[in-house]
Each structure stands twice: as C-alpha cells, then as structure tokens.
Amino acid sequence: MSTARVIDEVVPAGEPWMGVVRRGQMLRIVDLEGNQAVDTLFYNAADTAEAYSAQNTIQAQQRIYLTTDTVLLSNRGNPMLRIEDDTCGRHDTLGGACSAESNTVRYALEKRHMHSCRDSFLLALARHGPGGLTKRDLPSNINFFMNVPVTPEGQLRFADGISAAGRHVELAALMISNCPQLNNPCNAYNPTPIRVMTWDRA
Amino acid sequence: MLWEEEVPGGAHWSAVIRRGVVLRLQALGDDANVAALFYSREQPLERYNMADTLKAQHIAHLTTGCVCYSDMGRILCSITADTCGWHDPLCGLTDAAQIAARYGATRFQEERNERYVSGRDAMLVELGKYGLSERDLVANINFFSKVVVDDAGAMHLVAEHSKAGQFIDLRFEMDTIVALHTGPHPLATTNRYAPAAIRLQARRGSSPAADDPCRTRCPENARGFINTERLFSA
Numbered sequence: 192m193s194t195a196r197v198i199d200e201v202v203p204a205g206e207p208w209m210g211v212v213r214r215g216q217m218l219r220i221v222d223l224e225g226n227q228a229v230d231t232l233f234y235n236a237a238d239t240a241e242a243y244s245a246q247n248t249i250q251a252q253q254r255i256y257l258t259t260d261t262v263l264l265s266n267r268g269n270p271m272l273r274i275e276d277d278t279c280g281r282h283d284t285l286g287g288a289c290s291a292e293s294n295t296v297r298y299a300l301e302k303r304h305m306h307s308c309r310d311s312f313l314l315a316l317a318r319h320g321p322g323g324l325t326k327r328d329l330p331s332n333i334n335f336f337m338n339v340p341v342t343p344e345g346q347l348r349f350a351d352g353i354s355a356a357g358r359h360v361e362l363a364a365l366m367i368s369n370c371p372q373l374n375n376p377c378n379a380y381n382p383t384p385i386r387v388m389t390w391d392r393a
Numbered sequence: 394m395l396w397e398e399e400v401p402g403g404a405h406w407s408a409v410i411r412r413g414v415v416l417r418l419q420a421l422g423d424d425a426n427v428a429a430l431f432y433s434r435e436q437p438l439e440r441y442n443m444a445d446t447l448k449a450q451h452i453a454h455l456t457t458g459c460v461c462y463s464d465m466g467r468i469l470c471s472i473t474a475d476t477c478g479w480h481d482p483l484c485g486l487t488d489a490a491q492i493a494a495r496y497g498a499t500r501f502q503e504e505r506n507e508r509y510v511s512g513r514d515a516m517l518v519e520l521g522k523y524g525l526s527e528r529d530l531v532a533n534i535n536f537f538s539k540v541v542v543d544d545a546g547a548m549h550l551v552a553e554h555s556k557a558g559q560f561i562d563l564r565f566e567m568d569t570i571v572a573l574h575t576g577p578h579p580l581a582t583t584n585r586y587a588p589a590a591i592r593l594q595a596r597r598g599s600s601p602a603a604d605d606p607c608r609t610r611c612p613e614n615a616r617g618f619i620n621t622e623r624l625f626s627a
Binding site for chain 1: 438442443444445447448449451452453454462464465466467479483484485486488490526527528529530531532533541542543544545546547548579580613614616617619620
C-alpha cells in the first residue's frame with residue numbers, strides 16, 4: 192500500500208491499487224485513454240469498519256450520480272471526501288463491481304474464470320490492507336467514469352460512456368481498483384490504464 | 394400456513410427463513426416502509442447485493458418476477474407475488490440524527506416503547522444477534538416504497554404509494570437470515586412519525602418449476618437458479 196505523501200502512479204489495466212490519502216490532501220484519478228470505469232472504495236484509515244456508503248451518499252444528495260460538490264459519506268454518516276473537480280460530469284453509484292460469481296449470472300456459467308473487479312478488491316485487501324479486511328469489508332463501490340443511467344420507469348441501463356481520454360475527478364481517497372470488466376461495453380471491451388495522483392493542498 | 398406474526402410500525406425483526414418457505418409481508422396501514430436485508434444462514438459472508446440484483450435484471454426497482462441476488466451469484470429469495478408494484482432498492486436506511494431532526498429526539502426513559510428507532514440502529518441490533526456488525530450492514534431494500542429517478546439522476550419518493558392490505562411474497566431459495574425494520578423511508582418528508590405495521594405470514598412454497606416466472610424472467614435469472622440449485626444438490 193502506498194503511504195507516500197505525494198503519489199503519482201499509472202495503474203495498469205486490471206490491477207488493484209491501494210493507498211493512503213491524508214486529511215487535507217487531494218486525490219486525482221485520471222482516465223488516461225477514456226471510458227475506463229475505476230471501481231473505488233474508501234475506508235477510514237484509522238478504523239476500517241467505517242467505509243464509503245453508496246446509499247448514505249445518494250440519499251443525502253437525493254441524486255444517484257456523483258459529480259462536483261458531492262460529499263461522499265461513510266456508513267456512519269460522516270463526510271469522507273468531497274468531489275472538488277470533475278471533467279467527466281457523472282459517476283456511477285449503483286453498478287457495483289463485477290465478480291467471478293456475478294459474471295456467471297450476467298454472461299455465462301463458463302465466464303467464472305475471467306478476471307474480475309471484486310477479485311481485484313480482494314487481492315488488494317489481502318496484499319495491502321491494514322489487516323483483517325475481507326469480503327465483509329466490500330460494500331457497494333463507486334464506478335468513476337462509468338455511466339449507468341436509471342430511467343423514470345425504474346430500469347437500469349449500461350450506457351455508452353461519457354468520459355474521454357484525460358478526463359479526471361479530484362478528491363481524497365484510500366483504495367482504488369482499475370476495473371478489468373471485459374464484457375462491459377462501457378469501455379469498448381478494452382480495459383485501459385489510469386493515473387492516480389495525490390498531493391498536499393497548498 | 395406455517396405461522397403468522399404482526400410487527401408494529403417502528404419495530405425491528407429477524408428470523409431464519411428456510412429454503413422453500415414463502416414469506417408474505419403485508420402492509421397493515423398506508424405508506425408502509427419495510428427495510429430488509431438478507432444473509433445466507435450457512436455462511437453470512439454471502440449476503441444480499443444491491444448492484445448484482447440491479448444489473449443482472451437491468452432494474453432499479455423490485456416487483457413480481459424479480460429475484461434478490463447474493464454477492465455469490467445465487468438467489469436468496471424470489472418475488473413471486475406483489476400487489477404494490479414497486480419496491481425501492483436504492484435509498485438505504487435512516488440514522489439516529491435524521492430521525493431526531495425529522496421527528497424529534499426521543500428516549501426510552503420518557504417514551505418507553507414509543508421511542509423512535511433509526512433504521513441503522515434497528516439493523517445493527519438485529520444483525521448483532523447473528524454475530525454480524527456494521528461491516529455486514531450492506532445496501533438494503535425498502536419494501537413498499539417507490540423512488541423514481543429522473544433523467545438528471547434526482548431521486549423522488551412517490552407519496553401515498555402503498556396502501557393498507559398490499560403484500561409482497563418472498564419465496565426463499567436459500568436458508569436465509571432475514572432482518573426487517575418497519576421504520577420511515579429515509580426520503581420521507583412528513584414530520585409525523587407514524588410508520589405502518591405489517592403482518593408476516595409464512596407458508597410452505599413449491600420449488601420453482603422450469604417455467605417459474607422468476608426463473609424465466611431473463612437468462613440471467615435462469616443461471617442464478619442453476620447456481621443456487623448447485624448449492625443444494627446432494
């Protein structure tokens with residue numbers, strides 16, 4: 192897990208990444224090649240039982256998408272991060288992370304062995320986590336740069352992406368997994384790298 | 394009928410419901426809201442998963458024919474009947490600060506059992522009975538509530554959506570820990586605390602046939618049933 196005060200790393204397609212962003216620091220995630228969903232979770236570094244809550248966050252803003260001025264709330268209702276800049280415009284809170292098991296449902300039983308985002312999360316927790324983190328600690332995640340509209344009739348759609356190469360979102364975070372979702376049209380079936388940057392706010 | 398039980402408004406409840414049992418949740422008043430969470434009895438790390446439920450079926454609401462997926466590609470329960478028509482899987486639970494701000498602060502010392510319990514506290518109590526904690530408190534369903542999302546992504550709670558007498562039948566496909574809370578929906582705007590009571594009725598169901606409407610709703614659900622039936626093959 193990266194604990195450097197200043198981070199500037201390129202995360203290859205399909206790789207997990209986990210790092211510490213301190214209070215007051217900024218985090219930028221850059222969609223280097225465009226329409227790459229970045230499955231993301233945040234934990235309180237001092238007490239990882241406190242984590243990002245999709246439902247608390249969308250409930251408080253009464254809106255399902257994340258963008259500038261969205262405050263990401265924890266499961267205890269505490270503000271964890273604020274989105275301060277967003278050149279994409281809309282990020283998903285509902286689509287979650289693909290998994291080996293959900294891929295058997297969504298695509299075909301024999302798709303179990305494809306690489307999946309939830310496997311990346313589990314590997315990151317096992318490899319870099321502060322200890323004791325397991326699947327219990329995987330709540331609903333954010334998909335930065337992913338467009339998952341809900342219709343007024345209550346249907347969920349996986350729509351064409353609205354991100355593009357070089358677009359970014361800026362905030363403060365702890366854990367990121369670069370989505371390797373091969374069957375999803377959002378990234379044109381082609382997972383691509385992202386860039387993760389943190390810095391001390393001036 | 395195996396058993397029935399009433400749960401007052403503002404209360405919390407949990408039980409293990411066995412595979413093959415149909416649990417009916419019936420609203421006893423208008424504007425009911427029943428927060429619900431599901432965990433595998435065998436391995437509670439396997440639990441209801443909002444995202445997998447929504448994206449497998451391309452839905453942002455629940456009704457007849459939909460199933461509730463676990464995070465392991467299996468079906469915890471299927472919705473075999475629903476006279477309400479729309480149940481909210483998006484909005485989550487109230488917390489104590491919201492309840493106090495909206496309805497006033499109450500304590501057991503003064504109000505006794507009329508005190509107001511938040512959704513989060515209600516669920517933490519019920520989950521605790523199975524050794525589960527806030528790490529297990531995942532995104533929940535709000536039965537009997539309708540939340541419409543407009544084109545800009547804004548969520549709107551539809552007023553006067555559910556009526557007394559309406560019910561939803563959940564056919565359990567796995568042995569499941571069911572936790573319920575009959576408290577107000579988190580987007581409710583009324584400042585009068587009067588959540589409806591519900592009646593629970595458990596019946597023995599029949600196992601889902603090849604042409605079961607939940608199984609045939611979409612190819613995803615057919616595969617979800619296969620995954621689930623494999624767990625119980627012996």
